Amino acid sequence: MALSVPAIMKTTAARLSALYLLLFALCAVLLVLYMTSLSARMLTAQTQETINDEVLGLARAYQRGGLPVLVRVVEQRSRQPGANLYLIADANGQILTGNVQSLEPGVIEAEGWTTEPFSYRRFGEGELERQRNPVSDPNEPAQGEVQAEGEKGHNAIALVLRLPNQMIMLVGRDLGEPERFRAVIRRALMLALGMMGVGGLLIWFFVGRAALKRIDSVSEASRRIMGGDLSGRLPVTGAGDEFDRLSENLNSMLARIATLNEGLKQVSDNIAHDLKTPLTRLRNRAEATLSGKHNASDYRQALEGTIAESDQLIKTFNAILMISRLEAGYSSESTTRVDLAAAVHDVVELYEPVAEEAGVTLETSVQGAFAVNGNRELIGQALSNIVDNAIKYSTDSTSRPTVRVTLERVGGEIRLAVSDNGQGIPDDVDRARVTERFVRLEKSRSQPGSGLGLSLAKAIMTFHNGRLELLPGNPGLSVVMSFPGRDDR
Numbered sequence: 001m002a003l004s005v006p007a008i009m010k011t012t013a014a015r016l017s018a019l020y021l022l023l024f025a026l027c028a029v030l031l032v033l034y035m036t037s038l039s040a041r042m043l044t045a046q047t048q049e050t051i052n053d054e055v056l057g058l059a060r061a062y063q064r065g066g067l068p069v070l071v072r073v074v075e076q077r078s079r080q081p082g083a084n085l086y087l088i089a090d091a092n093g094q095i096l097t098g099n100v101q102s103l104e105p106g107v108i109e110a111e112g113w114t115t116e117p118f119s120y121r122r123f124g125e126g127e128l129e130r131q132r133n134p135v136s137d138p139n140e141p142a143q144g145e146v147q148a149e150g151e152k153g154h155n156a157i158a159l160v161l162r163l164p165n166q167m168i169m170l171v172g173r174d175l176g177e178p179e180r181f182r183a184v185i186r187r188a189l190m191l192a193l194g195m196m197g198v199g200g201l202l203i204w205f206f207v208g209r210a211a212l213k214r215i216d217s218v219s220e221a222s223r224r225i226m227g228g229d230l231s232g233r234l235p236v237t238g239a240g241d242e243f244d245r246l247s248e249n250l251n252s253m254l255a256r257i258a259t260l261n262e263g264l265k266q267v268s269d270n271i272a273h274d275l276k277t278p279l280t281r282l283r284n285r286a287e288a289t290l291s292g293k294h295n296a297s298d299y300r301q302a303l304e305g306t307i308a309e310s311d312q313l314i315k316t317f318n319a320i321l322m323i324s325r326l327e328a329g330y331s332s333e334s335t336t337r338v339d340l341a342a343a344v345h346d347v348v349e350l351y352e353p354v355a356e357e358a359g360v361t362l363e364t365s366v367q368g369a370f371a372v373n374g375n376r377e378l379i380g381q382a383l384s385n386i387v388d389n390a391i392k393y394s395t396d397s398t399s400r401p402t403v404r405v406t407l408e409r410v411g412g413e414i415r416l417a418v419s420d421n422g423q424g425i426p427d428d429v430d431r432a433r434v435t436e437r438f439v440r441l442e443k444s445r446s447q448p449g450s451g452l453g454l455s456l457a458k459a460i461m462t463f464h465n466g467r468l469e470l471l472p473g474n475p476g477l478s479v480v481m482s483f484p485g486r487d488d489r
Contacts, residue, residue, distance in 0.1 A: 020203075024196050032189045036182055043181070044157070047173045048113070051159050054084055054171050067165065071097050074169075078123075085120065085156055085172035093168065099123045100170070108160050108168050117155040117175055155179065214243050225254065264324075275316065282309050319452040326378075326459035338379055340370045340416060340483075344407050347383045351391065360391050360401040367408040372483045374464045382460040385453035386418045386479045394420035394476065412485040417478055424477040431470040431477075457481070 054077075062070040074086045078099035087098035093108055095101075104118040158172025217235050224232045233254060234247035289302040348364050355362040387403065394401040399421060406417045425431045435458045458468040461481055469480040 021196055021199075025193055028189065028192050028196070032185055032192075036185045039181060039185075043177065047157060047175075048159075051084065051157075051171050051173055055159055055161065058169070058171065062163070067163070067167070070163075070169075074098055085122075085158060085170065085174065087168075087170040087172075089168045089170075091166040091168070096167075098170075103170075107158070108170055111160050111162055114158050114160065114172075117157055119155055120172075121154070211243075218243070218247065231258070275313065278309055278313055282306055285309075316452065319456050323452065323456050323459045326456075326463040335373055335375050337371050338374045338376045340372060340379070340407055340414065341366045341368075343376060343380050343383060344405055344416065347380060347387055348405055350384070351387050354388075355391050355403065358391055358395055358401070360394055360403055362387075362391070363402065363404045365404065365406045365408075367406075370407060370409065370414045372414060372464070374483075378460045378463065382457035382481065383416065383418070385457050386481070389453055390418050390420040390422075390477075390479070394422035396422055398475075409485065414483040414485055416481040416483070419473050419476060419478040421473065421476040424473055424475060425470065426472065431472075434470065435468065454479075 058070060058073060061073040071088060074088055075097055077083055078086045078097075083099060085098070085100055087100040087103075087108075088096050089108060090096060095103075099122055101121045101123045103120050107114060107118045107120075155175045156172045157175065158170050161169045161171075163169055214235070214237070221232055221234045233251045236244050236247045236251070238244065285302060285305060289299060294302075344364060344366055348362060352362055383405075387405065390403040394403055402421050404419045406415075406419070408415055408417075425434060435454045454468070454470075457479075461468045464483060466481060466483045469482065471478045471480060
């Protein structure tokens with residue numbers, strides 16, 4: 001789509017191109033002006049030095065033979081190719097000899113260096129112009145006459161001296177070379193400005209338009225995402241520039257948002273399906289209690305059952321909320337240095353009576369005092385859920401049921417593992433699914449639970465920048481909590 005000039009200048013690429021072009025042009029103009037001025041001063045100084053040398057030579061000739069020798073030397077030097085300007089005039093300014101035909105008025109009236117460049121004509125230039133242009137002005141000054149005011153000629157600087165007999169001598173040098181140098185500089189400046197202008201347009205065309213196309217593609221992808229296509233991603237060309245880094249960061253953010261939305265959808269689905277059964281059971285219990293004639297103890301028992309069922313629902317909701325907060329990366333829980341050995345000791349001590357009642361041997365193996373940066377209550381809750389699951393599902397072991405809690409360093413990680421010798425989870429797919437919310441592999445549902453224990457443990461490990469792994473124990477299952485080893489004291 002074609003863009004107008006005001007619309008183009010609203011783009012960053014066009015503004016940068018215009019700004020660079022203006023900056024380069026300004027720097028080029030300043031540099032050229034400085035070099036021109038410096039070169040002109042150098043040429044003027046060299047010209048004055050040359051004139052002074054000429055004047056010294058003529059002064060020696062005058063001292064050697066007087067005015068006749070001076071005139072002869074002036075005439076001789078005037079005829080040489082590329083000669084300087086020489087002029088000898090009487091006291092009234094009438095030109096007597098030299099290679100100057102006419103001068104700008106007032107040049108030879110003041111003694112010393114001319115304050116400003118003056119115009120002049122060399123001897124014979126008038127005749128040459130009349131030959132080239134027969135229809136000439138009849139009022140043109142004759143040879144030896146002073147050039148009329150405003151008449152065009154060459155420019156020069158000169159040193160004017162008065163001889164002892166009041167005659168006037170002028171020695172000067174033409175400024176055509178410095179003027180040609182200035183013309184060359186001006187042409188170079190115009191050429192440089194033109195090249196910079198073309199370069200700026202080429203930069204905008206090849207670089208700026210490419211940047212604009214990439215921005216347009218990002219905008220188009222953003223519009224699709226805002227339209228509801230959360231699976232869309234910003235384009236990444238692989239150039240590794242700022243646009244690619246921005247697209248990669250935004251794609252990571254979009255992936256995180258998609259994960260959170262999927263988690264929210266799962267929570268909604270899980271609440272709709274898995275919490276429907278206990279709510280229905282509560283309603284049926286209350287309806288059954290009201291439908292018949294019961295005594296006070298029956299009503300009390302029904303109410304106690306309702307309260308217990310409600311407490312279980314509240315625990316389930318609290319677990320869901322905790323998982324959602326941890327997976328979103330937000331938690332009000334504070335973090336500090338946590339002694340994992342002490343946490344293992346507390347959990348094992350808490351579950352020893354439960355294991356003894358279930359006929360399960362609970363063992364520990366702590367191979368050092370390890371500490372990580374985290375939240376003690378969350379780590380203890382995750383370990384408690386894992387130990388509770390291990391005790392419940394190790395009772396079907398063909399040998400003596402045993403649960404072993406191990407704390408050790410493996411490589412650069414601190415690993416807290418809970419292993420049992422039950423039937424375990426032989427299928428890799430099932431081991432991956434069991435950490436999802438409300439997933440219970442037990443078909444009979446004979447064991448109490450809501451299917452949130454491992455989900456909460458996984459969310460807690462994610463919160464601590466660690467990971468939760470379920471590995472086959474042969475027999476049984478080994479649930480491993482891996483913490484970053486850099487947090488070890």
